[in-house]
Amino acid sequence: MPKGRPTPITAKVLERIANEELQHYSIWKQYTGRDIAPDLLRIWFYTFIARLLGLTFAVKLMEGVEQGAQVNRPGQYAGDSRDAGDA
Numbered sequence: 001m002p003k004g005r006p007t008p009i010t011a012k013v014l015e016r017i018a019n020e021e022l023q024h025y026s027i028w029k030q031y032t033g034r035d036i037a038p039d040l041l042r043i044w045f046y047t048f049i050a051r052l053l054g055l056t057f058a059v060k061l062m063e064g065v066e067q068g069a070q071v072n073r074p075g076q077y078a079g080d081s082r083d084a085g086d087a
Helices: 008-032 040-053 055-070
Strands: none
Touching (some): 040 055
């Protein structure tokens, strides 16, 4: 198998994760009514990290960022740096 290509099992896992993320996107799109374009810089960054440090490291890094986005104080939205009392 050429270097840099995922094994068939890894490819299936990545495809499953991608499908789950697409479902999440569709759910949020229904709630917000907004169609958000992919963040090309973020895609490039994680592709670069995966090639440099390995796919497992890149996926773990993405999971950590996602978990950090889910841990917000009550009344605060992800990406909103203001306190709930400031609004």
